């Protein structure tokens with residue numbers, strides 16, 4: 001599906017959506033130690049390190065975790081209901097606690113919490129029964145329990161704090177100037193005994209489909225050697241050549257020749273362009289991975305569905321995480337969100353699984369994002385914003401369309417292709433909440449033009465300042481430091497100042513031209529011109545909008561009669577000599593063709 005796909009990753013690229021589960025000891029403390037929330041981070045599962053929780057207190061908290069086999073089943077059921085295809089369970093986080101009865105360590109949930117069944121075995125069964133892939137997260141380099149594991153400077157060797165000067169900073173943030181609490185030999189002993197040993201154990205017992213390692217820094221900035229990570233990968237390949245491995249093993253090379261299988265981008269990171277190998281974002285329903293009572297900033301189904309679609313359109317996956325509470329139950333907020341996501345995917349039926357990169361830019365469409373089934377040459381339009389007139393205006397599509405379908409009920413939709421614009425006539429209101437998918441069958445491989453501006457929802461074209469080609473005037477931000485305000489075009493003093501936009505006009509006819517600008521008393525009354533070549537132009541005089549530069553008003557300038565459909569370059573320039581500012585221009589609007 002991606003350019004570098006191996007047969008190993010086919011299921012992963014088909015699946016697109018997964019569930020991440022961080023059941024962590026912090027849940028038994030509700031994310032607090034002795035009443036204090038986790039320090040300096042949103043990550044509740046870092047409580048042990050951030051708040052320097054001594055081992056004995058952590059172990060007492062472990063004893064409070066309890067769970068039943070039915071709760072484990074409910075995780076898989078919730079994933080299935082949410083339309084997720086794989087479940088990544090944290091088998092051991094940085095605190096070293098194994099969530100299966102490991103033979104290689106006594107530091108297990110079964111020993112310390114008295115849980116009398118094997119959670120991983122139960123989860124494996126629950127996933128198998130529902131056609132889900134079971135995957136394991138395993139923290140391979142941090143282990144705050146094992147004296148040979150790395151990172152615990154508060155339980156071990158804490159009698160000589162001077163020895164660790166600079167270390168805490170390094171531990172949390174990376175960088176230079178630290179001293180390790182382990183010799184390379186001690187770490188190597190841990191690596192082979194426990195890290196590789198437990199990964200082997202997990203593989204042999206539960207046959208996971210994927211290992212999710214968690215070195216979020218460059219391997220060179222850790223104490224792991226290239227040889228060690230290579231050995232881990234070789235062992236996994238030998239035990240099960242179908243098992244996927246993510247880049248956070250500490251190997252950034254992706255692909256069939258000696259690399260890992262896919263890239264894990266940063267936590268809650270959503271890339272803004274296509275990545276040519278398999279990849280995944282891991283995101284949190286709120287902000288913490290492990291459960292914390294202090295973390296109540298829940299994200300919405302809108303947020304996840306849009307990011308899922310955007311990831312698919314860039315060739316990637318999304319795994320969403322909840323941290324179960326002390327009794328293993330998922331927070332209600334996460335469950336409700338999962339149900340909403342699942343309902344949206346189920347109702348639409350198509351457009352997510354098995355789909356991948358679409359070259360259609362999000363910015364060139366006003367309704368949402370497209371994904372692509374490149375085998376069927378079927379382009380899926382994901383409509384987040386339903387046009388009020390029910391007409392979906394698709395811009396820049398060069399390939400002929402042979403059919404249009406409303407995916408939720410399979411009904412055929414009528415459409416009209418006018419050059420590179422397609423109008424699809426859908427129902428007046430949005431049939432599926434959050435995202436309604438329309439399938440467009442194409443006569444061949446999809447080809448698009450993302451450079452030429454097209455129509456917006458409801459008709460007409462919006463030529464915004466940030467999309468102009470302009471040297472003079474400048475693209476300015478209205479207020480210093482303000483990030484949310486749109487870009488404007490200012491600095492029109494030069495005679496040759498001009499801003500241009502390349503547009504595609506789908507239908508001949510007259511269109512109302514409106515400019516939205518701010519103009520003060522000093523600048524009012526100057527001439528400007530909007531032209532589209534071949535004598536097609538309208539002229540106007542700037543009108544005062546207010547006494548300052550922040551009052552933008554849409555002002556109609558006149559009509560332009562486009563003789564035929566096609567590509568035009570729209571230019572705005574001063575009309576007549578001036579060495580004064582003309583206006584601060586926010587946008588130009590060309591109305592819908594007037595009948």
Ligand code: FHN
Pocket residue numbers: 043045046214216267282289
């Ligand atoms: O430190 C961990 C964190 O607790 C969590 O497990 C995330 C998941 O991506 N990974 C690390 C930080 O990137």
